[in-house]
Amino acid sequence: MKGKRLIWLLPLLLFAGLVALMANHLGAPQQQVIKSHMVGKPLAEFALEGVAGAPGLALVDLKGGGPVLVNIFASWCLPCAVEAPQLQALKDRGATIHGIALRDEPADVAGFLARHGNPFTRIGQDPGGRMMLAFGASGVPETYVVDAQGVIRYQHLGEIRAEHVDLLMAELEKAK
Amino acid sequence: MIPELGHLALWLAASFALLQAAAPSIGLWKRDEALAALARPAALAQALLTLGAFAALTWAFWVSDFSVKLVAANSHSQKPDLYRFTGVWANHEGSLLLWVLVMALAGAAVALVPTALGERFRVRVLSVQAFVSLGFFAFLLLASNPFERLVPAPTEGQGLNPLLQDPGLAFHPPLLYAGYVGLSVAFAFAVAGMLENAVGPAWARATRPWVAGAWALLTLGIALGSFWAYYELGWGGWWFWDPVENAALMPWLAATALLHSIAVVMKRDALRAWTLLLAVAAFSLSMMGTFIVRSGLLTSVHAFAVDPTRGLFLMLLMALYIGGALTIYALAAGRVAEGRQFALVSRESALVANNLLMSAMLGVVLVGTLYPMALEAAGGAQISVGPPYFNRTTLPMLFVAAVLMGIAPWLGWRRSGTGHLAARLLPAGVAATGIVILALLLFGIRGIGALLGFAAAAWLGVASLSILLRRGVTLNIAGMAVAHLGVAVSILGATASGALQQEALVAMRVGDAIEMGPWRAELKDVRPVAGPNWTAIEATLDVQRNGRPVATLKPQSRMFVAPPQETTEAGRAGWWGGELYSVLGKPDGSGRWQIHLWVKPLVRLIWWGGLLMAFGGLLALGGKLRLPSRVRTVAQEAVA
Structure with missing residues (x-):
């Protein structure tokens, strides 16, 4: 009998856990900054195939030039669509932006770029998501400032909003 | 003046809710029947x-009274009439007012509709309902007053989010809310049933119409929302597994399970405790969904204003009601649990299988929706769960459910033979095999998922049709069969539009054409057009099939004036059950325009199926009435 009573309590207990979880989360800011452990470290060797007509992306492409932006995006990620105008604005202001298409189909990437514009110089295709580890990314979209030595200098989490454009331009400048 | 009257009416309504909650509680306890009976008036x-308060707010929106803060923040004098009206509920405060209105109307219905369960049970239900409304009244009056004035009043409002200025979305929230509130009545019946120890076939018969009605409205609301996302967002898809969509899907799944398990209580007086839990869960998930959406707990495209104080208030309400109901459940469920037994092969066990599948899908969606939050709470990273997770987990379950749905209606209650099944299901089996062969040979489809989707649609569709064509079908059975047919139609639409879709993405000058299989689209013209509160660039695409003109598409890129925001309006044209769908992108600076063109065969069936499901739910309200025989004959002739 005792054991049976406990079964009827189960829904209540589960719900209590859920409430605790939500209460814990409620006050939390929407966009917490979780630093990638890779910031300040050099990127490991990688070479990704191109997608949607764009040339692929490899570590050698990041080295040697000026500091560049690397944007991790996916066609199934809605904030990625939201940040598209800001990426374009960054490009218009002279930033070089490379893209990494995460866990995506080539046709979907092409569709996404057609709808939201293509600010990317190179786009690497990452069907397995291993670049998430390489960059220490925790989600999409994320944008990184990578300097001419291939070292990650800055990480931007979540979508780039209009107010972040100046910030990223300044970070690019700092990485020179 | 009128907003103040509305505010007063709202306070008075809240005090009547207090009376409605308290009088039966005290009256039934003190055995004072006259006091308890006050609940009805x-x-x-x-x-x-x-209703008066809602009318007052509607009036303020209608005459664009910008001295009311809510109107100033969400309306604009240039807005078309329809959206000045729907603007009433296209915001936080107004939508809550709509919620309490629908709830109050449902309460009035409970007070007026004759009941077989007795007066005592009726006032108990009214009391539970009023307890729930009371919380929402408090929230409305204390934390989100829709009638708040703005001094000094601005001369113009800030306008309504352009994405919401659309007939599809205008009626999406009221339908969903009506569905949620219908589930709140089932919730009140469940709590009252536990308090009065009255859970049984009579209770199930009284509760079921509310569940069926709520389910039908939810189905309509979700279908409309999906249709809106399809044509307004310009992404070419129709379901995105966004947290806000999931928030509406979860109560729907629970309600679907409830609708099936309550039939078992009604017919066989079994599964009582489980059914009660589902009734509590269905409304709890509705509240939780609203809470998640309104509190900004999860990030989503649908992002609503984020306000932690309001979130806290809503969460306390939710904890109070759901926690209270589950406490009562923990105390009372042991008492009601004993139901009758049934054999492994029987209608009951098929319905249990349905319940397990629905609950599993519910669990999968719940986990997928909340996991990012849980991970973050545990100190992990911020992530988002994408469509691949949901598709891989729910689609196989949906397939199994579709197969079972074809068989279950042919099983008898308590213990069923299986000898008759082969003959009954022969047409469905033939249809499923036929469609697979057709897909393989004629359309060259090789994807196993698509083939299974076609097979499931044909199997379930034909099995449901053959139930409709039997003699002496009650409206209840007909409703079930129509709803199942709707599922089959939706599966067919989703599978076909996915597997046979053709897509082209090109940059073209005016005069250029693209070819895609038998289709040819020519860009005739790109020019500016103006609407009441927007201007747009509109492309004109002439589409031919095998050299014959079939449609002219006019996709737009729209710029709204207030608030300034750009939206894409897909240019669409119907073609059989399918659609030609086009989106106008950006110019490339050298006179070429990006055009995205899709041919989506049978895509409209997805929403037609949703309509059929909802219609089936409404038909089932007719209970044991029989389908007029003339309709049957006509239908039989039509098939023959």
């Missing part, structure tokens, strides 16, 4: 007053 008064 109180419910009617509450409904009238809430």
Whole structure:
């Protein structure tokens, strides 16, 4: 009998856990900054195939030039669509932006770029998501400032909003 | 003046809700029947007053009274009439007012509709309902007053989010809310049933119409929302597994399970405790969904204003009601649990299988929706769960459910033979095999998922049709068969539009054409057009199939004036059950325009299926009435 009573309590207990979880989360800011452990470290060797007509992306492409932006995006990620105008604005202001298409189909990437514009110089295709580890990314979209030595200098989490454009331009400048 | 009257009416309605909640509680406890009976007039008064408050707010929106803060923040004098009206509920405060209004109307219905369960049970239900409304009244009056004034009043409002200025979305929230509130009545019946120890076939018969009605409205609301996302967002898809979509899907899944398990209580007086839990869960998930959406707990495209104080208030309400109901459940479920037994092969066990599948899908969606939050709470990273997770987990379950749905209606209650099944299901089996062969040979489809989707649609569709064509079908059975047919139609639409879709993405100059299989689209013209509160660039695409003109598409890129925001309006044209769908992108600076063109065969069936499902739910309200024989004959002739 005792054991049976406990079964009827189960829904209540589960719900209590859920409430605790939500209460814990409620006050939390929407966009917490979780630093990638890779910031300040050099990127490991990688070479990704191109997608949607764009040339692929490899570590050698990041080295040697000026500091560049690397944007991790996916066609199934809605904030990625939201940040598209800001990426374009960054490009218009002279930033070089490379893209990494995460866990995506080539046709979907092409569709996404057609709808939201293509600010990317190179786009690497990452069907397995291993670049998430390489960059220490925790989600999409994320944008990184990578300097001419291939070292990650800055990480931007979540979508780039209009107010972040100046910030990223300044970070690019700092990485020179 | 009128907003103040509305505010007063709202306070009065809240006090009647208090009376409606308290009088039966005290009356039934002190055995004072006259006191308990006050609940009925109180419910009617509450409904009238809430209606008055809603009318007052509607008036403020209609005449663009910008001295009301809510109107100033969400309306604009240039807005078309329809959206000045729907603007009433296209915001936080107004939508809550709509919620309490629908709830009060449901209360009035409970007070007026004759009941077989007795007066005592009726006032108990009204009391539970009023307890729930009371919380929402408090939230509305204390934390989100829709009638708040703005001094000094601005001369112009800030306008309504352009994405919401659309007939599809205008009626999406009221439908969903009506569905949620219908589930709140089932919730009140469940809690009252536990308090009064009255859970049984009679209870199930009284509760079921509310569940069926709520389910039908939810189905309509979700279908409309999906249709809106399809044509307004310009992404070419129709379901995105966004947290806000999931928030509406979860109560729907629970309600679907409830609708099936309550039939078992009704017919066989089994599964009582489980059914009660589902009734509590269905409304709890509705509240939780609203809470998640309104509190900004999860990030989503649908992002609503984020306000932690309001979130806290809503969460306390939710904890109070759901926690209270689950406490009562923990105390009472042991008492009601004993139901009758049934054999492994029987209608009951098929319905249990349905319940397990629905609950599993519910669990999968719940986990997928909340996991990012849980991970973050545990100190992990911020992530988002994408469509691949949901598709891989829910689609196989949906397939199994579709196969079972074809068989279950042919099984008898308690213990069923299986000898008749082969003959009954022969047409469905033939249809499923036929469609697979057709897909393989004629359309060259090789994807196993698509083939299974076609097979499931044909199997379930034909099995449901053959139930409709039997003699002496009650409206209840017909409703079930129509709803199942709707599922089959939706599966067919989703599978076909996915597997046979053709897509082209090109940059073209005016005069250029693209070819895609038998289709040819020519860009005739790109020019500016103006609407009441927007201007747009509109492309004109002439589409031919095998050299014959079939449609002209006019996709737009729209710029709204207030608030300034750009939206894409897909240019669409119907073609059989399918659609030609086009989106106008950016110019490339050298006179070429990006055009995205899709051919989506049978895509409209997805929403037609949703309509059929909802219609089936409404038909089932007819209960044991029989389908007029003339309809049957006509239908039989049509098939023959």
